[in-house]
Amino acid sequence: MAKTSDRRTFTVTTPIYYVNDVPHIGHAYTTVIADALARFHKLAGRDVFFLTGTDEHGQKIERAAAEKGLSPKALADSVVGRAQGLWRALDISYDFFVRTTMDIHKTGVQKLFRRLVDRGEIYKGEYKGWYCVSDENFLADDVALEADGSKICPDCGKRASALSEETYFFRLSAYRDRLLEHYEAHPEFVRPQSRLNEVASFVRGGLKDLSITRTTVKWGIPVPGDPKHTIYVWFDALHNYVTAAGFDWDMGRFEKHWPADVQLVGKDILRFHAVYWPAFLMAAGLPLPRTVFSHGWWLKDDTKMSKSKGNVLDPHVLLKAFGPDPIRYFLLREIPIGQDGNFSHEGFLHRVNSDLANDFGNLVQRTLTMIGNFFGGEIPEPAPETAGDAKVRTGFDELKGRAFDLYGACALNKALEEIWAYIGLVNKYLADNQPWIMAKDPEKRPRLARVLLQAAAAIRGASYLAFPVMPRSAERIWGFLGEARKPAEVPWEALDFRGFGPGRKIGLPQALFPRVALKDFLAEDAAAPAPGPESTTKGVMSMDQISYDEFRKMDLRAARIIEAERVPGATKILKLKIDLGAEQRQMVAGIAETYAPEDLVGKSLIVIVNLKPAVIRGIESQAMLLAAVTPDNKALIPFFDRDVAPGAVVK
DSSP states (O other): OOOGGGOSEEEEEEEEEETTSOOOHHHHHHHHHHHHHHHHHHHTTOEEEEEEEEEOOSHHHHHHHHHTTOOHHHHHHHHHHHHHHHHHHTTOOOSEEEETTSHHHHHHHHHHHHHHHHTTSEEEEEEEEEEETTTTEEOOTTSOOOTTSOOBOTTTOOBOEEEEEEEEEEOGGGGHHHHHHHHHHOTTSEESHHHHHHHHHHHHTOOOOEEOEESSOOSSOEETTEEEEEEOHHHHHHTHHHHHHTTTTOHHHHHHHOSOSEEEEEGGGHHIIIIIHHHHHHHHTOOOOSOEEEEOOEEETTEEOOTTTTOOOOHHHHHHHHOHHHHHHHHHHHSOTTSOEEOOHHHHHHIIIIIIIIIIIHHHHHHHHHHHHHHTTBOOOOOOOOHHHHHHHHHHHHHHHHHHHHHHTTOHHHHHHHHHHHHHHHHHHHHHHOHHHHTTOGGGHHHHHHHHHHHHHHHHHHHHHHTTTOHHHHHHHHHHTTOSSOGGGSOGGGOOGGGSOTTOBOOOOOOSSOOOOHHHHHHHHHTSOOOOTTOOOTTTTSOOOOOHHHHHTSOEEEEEEEEEEEOTTOSSOEEEEEEOSSOEEEEEESOTTTOOGGGTTTOEEEEEOSSOOEEETTEEEOOEEOOEEOTTSOEEOOOOSSOOOTTOBOO
16 A cells, blocks of 8 residues: 555545445444544545445345335335434544435446447356345355255355346456456555455456346346346446546546545455456456455354344444444454454443543543642643653654554554553553642642643543544543644644643543443343334343353363563553463463562463464463453452462363
8 A cells, every 4th residue: 555645635435335234333343444544534634535325226125125015215215314324423424425326326337337348348148157146146156056956155145046147248257367467566455465365366266257237137227228137236336436436427526536545345245346346447447446455344252243143233222322432442443454353242341441431531531620620720831841741742742653654554453552552651650640649739839730731731642643533532522621623623743742731721521431331231221122123133232141051162271370471562461371281371361450460470360261362462362361350440360269280170
């Protein structure tokens, strides 16, 4: 990918979402990523175009509408309204919402279809094969027949339909070498690297010409000059990116905003975007996007969320309890883009209570409250900076540069990790200086002013850097700090730590991130009215019960800690080496606020040893310890009170 600073414009797209389903947390994840990138690049001074929308054509939607007794357009209209409502609730700042039923899209697709026919890239023939309505995709020839002579889609598990009909083909087979050459010349075209490897391997295996029309489907865009054919939904849908950018109806706009810099897609639709889509563009003589970024799935119980499985999570449930920013933060902080994440309410609430309420919210609350209590809400002229004070300022200056690079590289979780490490530094700065004690000595008021000024300036800076992810909270914090402007109105390059000085009027803070107990949240949700017929979230917020056999799947062992050390740059976690009798393992545990490393060596505790390893701060954690969590979110480990052999089974 070109360096962020090289471009004056930035275009980001989400997939357009099918309207046979209501939006769920997976849709929210993609769209929040795009929104955070768009907000960052606006702060960086770029002319941003952020595109999202809905895919409203195809057999799947035709059938879903028929099942509900609606016309396809009526179904689309109802779901589009819900999607747009959810994006408003999540503070999504898109610039254009495309619908494939729009006239500008229809005429643009037909013009491109004619162009490819004229260039000999499309020809008429007959198609025979197996087609999956659910995935709107053809099955590969090597998918085996079932005992009854049918075929099952390997992606969704649903039965495919045998087709034999006249069709128009796109000469995809002619693009094998050109695609491979493009991947080689532009390794940033598909990210992450592992997905590029998968795509290139698929293309090297050979490509077959692609059927791109139907005579058996009527809900879609007619083929120009041959209206008994309807354009295949993927040929139709993929071209939304160029029609919405202005192709055929505003070419000045199109030349400004195309090609896209980042096209975000789920890994299940990567092949369409990294093989078919660039081939269509090459055939039409249009520029290819710079990067197709394939993100992972949010899983529930290690299974992809889907309506058919009944395990999707409704973002509205979380929005009602927490508002948009905690959801946005969790989705972008929890995993790097490209990896799968497993959604749990425990994990979500831990982020809310620990990162947001304890770390950031408490920092804002106590700093601004002390300014109000000790100085009447107006910091006077402070004492000069000491070396310790300067570290808060220079630490922010360094963070600002790192955050810029990380946002520009789409490493959103890493940017947030760096910001929260800085927030931890500021919390430690306050703890070391103890302004609440300093306030008792009138002679130390200049020094007290300096400490609170540094903390307030750090809060202002950290909230600005978090603004792309948490815009509403950042705006509130800037309001508390007496800023006349909103974060979005301040260019990234203009943000200066010293821009926050003495003499301004500081308001009293309000709670930003109230702590929520899991049992209270689950109890509240269980008491809520049952969801309507369109909802797929009934029961997903309840605490699951498990059988004894399920419990026995956990391998609990006694372990002895043989080494313990702090992790550089982390304030909450320790790296441990444990003895399990037959082997030694390393693990990472969030216990640094409760235990010093030297106090842990030699102690025995209970660990789960058959969880999948996780990488935390670049360290592979190969086990998980058991601990109780106190009301102030500290971990208390139940150590054995007598010698236990390492590796002993715990039942």
